Structures are given as C-alpha cells and as structure tokens.
Amino acid sequence: MLVHICCSVDSHYFLSELQKAYPDEKLIGFFYNPNIHPKSEHDLRLADVQRSCDMLGIELLRGEWDVDSWLDGVKGLEEEPEKGERCVKCFDIRLARSAVESKKIGEKRFTTTLLSSPMKEQERLFIEGDNIASAYDLDFVKINVRANGGVQKQNELAKKDNLYRQNYCGCKFALSKQREKQNKTSLEMLSDLFNPKPLGSIEERQEVFAKRDNLEKTHSPYLLIQRKYQVFRILSSSLVDFTDCALPHYVLANSQSKKKTKIPKILWVKPKISLPEHLQEKYQSGDYQIGYSSKDDSMFVPLEFINFMFGIRFQNILDLKSNSWDLEKEMELRITLCGYQSLNAIFIVSKKIDENLSVEVQSIFQEENIFRVVEFL
Numbered sequence: 001m002l003v004h005i006c007c008s009v010d011s012h013y014f015l016s017e018l019q020k021a022y023p024d025e026k027l028i029g030f031f032y033n034p035n036i037h038p039k040s041e042h043d044l045r046l047a048d049v050q051r052s053c054d055m056l057g058i059e060l061l062r063g064e065w066d067v068d069s070w071l072d073g074v075k076g077l078e079e080e081p082e083k084g085e086r087c088v089k090c091f092d093i094r095l096a097r098s099a100v101e102s103k104k105i106g107e108k109r110f111t112t113t114l115l116s117s118p119m120k121e122q123e124r125l126f127i128e129g130d131n132i133a134s135a136y137d138l139d140f141v142k143i144n145v146r147a148n149g150g151v152q153k154q155n156e157l158a159k160k161d162n163l164y165r166q167n168y169c170g171c172k173f174a175l176s177k178q179r180e181k182q183n184k185t186s187l188e189m190l191s192d193l194f195n196p197k198p199l200g201s202i203e204e205r206q207e208v209f210a211k212r213d214n215l216e217k218t219h220s221p222y223l224l225i226q227r228k229y230q231v232f233r234i235l236s237s238s239l240v241d242f243t244d245c246a247l248p249h250y251v252l253a254n255s256q257s258k259k260k261t262k263i264p265k266i267l268w269v270k271p272k273i274s275l276p277e278h279l280q281e282k283y284q285s286g287d288y289q290i291g292y293s294s295k296d297d298s299m300f301v302p303l304e305f306i307n308f309m310f311g312i313r314f315q316n317i318l319d320l321k322s323n324s325w326d327l328e329k330e331m332e333l334r335i336t337l338c339g340y341q342s343l344n345a346i347f348i349v350s351k352k353i354d355e356n357l358s359v360e361v362q363s364i365f366q367e368e369n370i371f372r373v374v375e376f377l
Contacts, residue, residue: 001141002105004098004112005029005060006170008048008163013154014116015056017145028107029053032063032097034070035090037172040202041188048164048209055161061105063097078173083121086173091120091128099136111141118151119169162224164209164371185364193234194250194320199327200231200368211373223374228367235362239347242356248317251361252346253330258298258361265294265355273336279309290337291352297344298359299337302352309333317350 001022005011011029018027031049036042042065053060073093077086095112102110112129114120122144129140145154158165168175172189179186192198197207215222232254239249268289275283288308291300307314312324319325334342345361 001025002028002030002061002098002102002107002110003058004094004110004114005031005049005053006033006094006112006114006117007045007166008052009154009158009165010116011049011113012052012056012161012163013150013157014113014145015052015058016157017150018111018143019056021143027058028105029058029060030063030098030101031060032094032101033170034063034065034067035074035094036065036170037067037175038189038202039065039067040206041166041170044164044202044206044209045166047206051213052161052163061101063101074171074173080173082119082169082174082177086171087120088124088128090171091125092132095129095132096136099132099138102138103136107138109139109141111143115143116145116150116154118146122146162212164205167369184366187231187233187366187368190233190235190364192232193236195234195253195327196321198231198233199229199253200370205371208371208373215373215375221376223376225372225374226369227372229370230365231368231370232363232365235364236360237362238358238360239349240358241353247353247357248350250317250320250348251363252301252334252348253327254334254343255345255361255363256343256365257363258296258345258359260358260360261296261298263293263295263298263355263357263359266291266300266353266357267294268292268352268354271337275309275336282308289352291349299344299346300353301333301337301346301348303348303350306333306348309336317348320348 003015003018015027031046033042036045046062050060070093074086074089077089080086091114098110098112112125115122115125126142129142133140168178175186175188187200188202197203212222212224234251234255237249237251239247241247268291270289286308288305290305303314303317306312310329314320334346337346338344345359347359
C-alpha cells in the first residue's frame with residue numbers, strides 16, 4: 001500500500017496505526033507536498049518524515065517540489081479560507097500524484113496521512129480519495145485514526161519521539177491568513193537583510209533538528225523543548241553621507257526601526273566598557289573609539305573594533321555575513337556597549353565618519369516559540 005505523507009506529526013501515529021490494522025501489508029511512504037512554502041520548510045518536513053519512517057521501518061519515496069505547477073493548480077482560489085475549495089484542490093493535486101506513483105510501483109491501494117490531521121475535513125477526503133482512486137482503477141483506503149482519543153495520542157507520540165511540530169499547514173496563502181488572525185507577521189516568508197539565519201527562521205530550525213539527529217546518532221541524551229523569544233528582522237536600512245553617497249554598513253541585531261534622521265555630527269570617544277581581562281589592557285592603550293550621534297540614540301562601531309573584540313580579521317563589511325560572525329557575537333557586542341535590554345540602532349561601519357549623515361532602519365519584533373535542543377549529563 002502506498003501512503004501519501006504530508007508531515008511527520010500526522011504520519012508517525014497514522015503509520016503506526018496502519019501497521020496494526022494491516023499487519024501483512026508492506027507500507028511504502030510517499031512524500032509529495034509542493035504546497036509547502038518556502039522550500040526550506042518543505043525540506044525540513046521531508047527530513048523529519050524520513051527520520052520517522054526510519055524509526056518505523058518504512059521505505060520512503062520522495063516526490064518533486066513542483067511549486068509552479070501547484071500554484072497553477074490553485075489559481076483563482078488564493079483567497080479561499082482554510083478548509084475551503086483551495087484545500088480541496090490541494091488534496092486532489094497531491095492525491096492524484098500519489099495515485100500515479102501507486103500505478104508506477106505496481107500498488108493497487110493507496111491512502112494519505114492527511115486523514116489523521118484534525119485540521120482537515122475527513123469526510124471530504126474520503127470522497128476525493130474515492131473519486132481519484134476510481135479514475136486510476138485503484139482502491140483508496142479509508143481509516144479513521146482520530147477516533148477514541150486518536151488526536152491526543154498522536155500529539156503525545158509526536159512529543160515523545162521528538163518530532164518537528166510545525167505551526168502552520170503549509171501553503172503561503174493559509175499561512176498569511178493564519179498570521180493575520182494572530183495579529184502577527186509571517187516571518188517564515190521574510191528574510192533578514194544582514195543575517196542569513198536569523199533567530200526563529202526556518203534555516204535556524206534546520207540547524208536545531210540537525211543537532212537533534214547528530215545527538216541521536218551518538219546516543220547522547222537531550223531534550224527537545226520550546227522557548228519564547230522576542231525575535232526580529234532587519235528589513236531595510238540606509239546610511240548616506242552629505243554627498244548622498246550610500247556607505248557600506250551592517251545594522252546590529254535588536255536595532256529598532258528608525259525613521260529617516262539627519263545626524264549633523266558624530267562624537268567619537270573611548271567609553272568605559274567591561275571587557276575580558278586579556279582585552280582590557282589592550283583596549284586601554286589602543287586607539288579604539290565608538291561613535292555617538294549628536295542628535296539621537298544611534299551608535300557607530302568601526303570594523304577595527306569588531307576585529308579587536310572578537311579576534312577576527314574581517315576585511316570589509318560584507319565579511320560580516322560570513323560564518324565567523326553570528327547572533328551570539330552581535331548580542332555580546334550590544335550588551336558590552338549598551339546593556340542587556342537595549343534596542344537602539346547600532347551601525348557597524350568601515351571607518352570613522354564625522355558628520356552630516358542620514359540614517360534609516362526598518363525592523364520588526366515579534367514573540368515566537370522556538371525549538372531548542374538541551375543536552376544533559
């Protein structure tokens with residue numbers, strides 16, 4: 001029997017129950033979900049499904065992420081609500097592709113883990129599955145794993161086996177509407193101007209779950225937990241001199257939005273700051289200065305101070321996007337210069353700039369629950 005799989009949370013319990021109901025049946029998983037946006041989220045869910053199938057001893061086939069074809073298929077239904085006609089069309093697209101795969105590998109029966117999701121209309125799935133099965137001369141297996149506390153058991157199993165529990169169905173249209181109801185921004189669809197893996201991003205989640213997998217391979221104990229963070233995204237910024245020339249810069253993490261502001265002068269001083277003992281003496285004797293705006297709370301940090309503080313050899317501002325520069329260093333710098341809860345805009349610049357600047361920052365902040373792996377002895 002071919003089993004279309006949408007995500008590990010739905011499939012892990014569903015496949016377990018299917019194995020009990022059909023003990024003599026060889027189950028073959030098929031991950032085909034071009035609706036999942038963005039691609040990084042699709043790949044994260046696929047990796048977690050592979051882990052789940054490995055745990056259950058089930059072969060997994062991988063379908064293509066033909067998102068353009070999927071978008072054409074749901075064209076005109078973009079504004080439909082969750083569980084509306086767009087979702088039905090999405091079911092049809094994935095189930096039809098699953099039927100094709102079933103025929104390809106010689107299976108006579110197929111089903112889908114969508115049946116286990118409490119967010120889906122089960123009876124509608126039964127109808128769509130039967131219609132598609134009839135068109136391809138197949139049988140659609142209808143099984144209800146939600147009954148008798150099945151949803152609760154599914155959630156308990158997902159937590160017990162440390163699965164990736166996504167917080168939206170998959171497509172960008174449903175995600176947008178869901179975040180609107182929560183009075184939130186769809187951070188999953190936003191990148192940060194400076195950081196390729198900002199706090200709470202899908203790319204960061206991929207690293208967290210890769211760490212989980214590595215710990216499991218070495219049989220190292222861990223906990224998969226969620227913590228609440230105030231996450232941010234720097235969406236745009238500008239730093240312009242008196243000749244209207246854009247200057248290279250990097251906006252530090254946790255810099256709040258700043259409307260376009262003209263700064264007549266920057267005051268460069270060597271502030272008293274707390275540094276590790278091995279750096280303090282060198283700081284005292286060196287020519288290291290920090291710039292303070294004469295008009296607002298903006299601050300300016302020369303690249304040479306970054307290299308000194310962290311023992312790095314950045315050649316230019318673009319180097320700050322390298323793997324040697326990360327969020328922990330950004331927050332350490334902010335704490336050193338301004339304190340734990342500071343939100344003022346801090347610009348890292350190539351060199352000292354004295355006067356007549358125009359600055360602007362657009363950023364957003366939002367509370368999010370973020371997965372973390374905790375190792376223990």
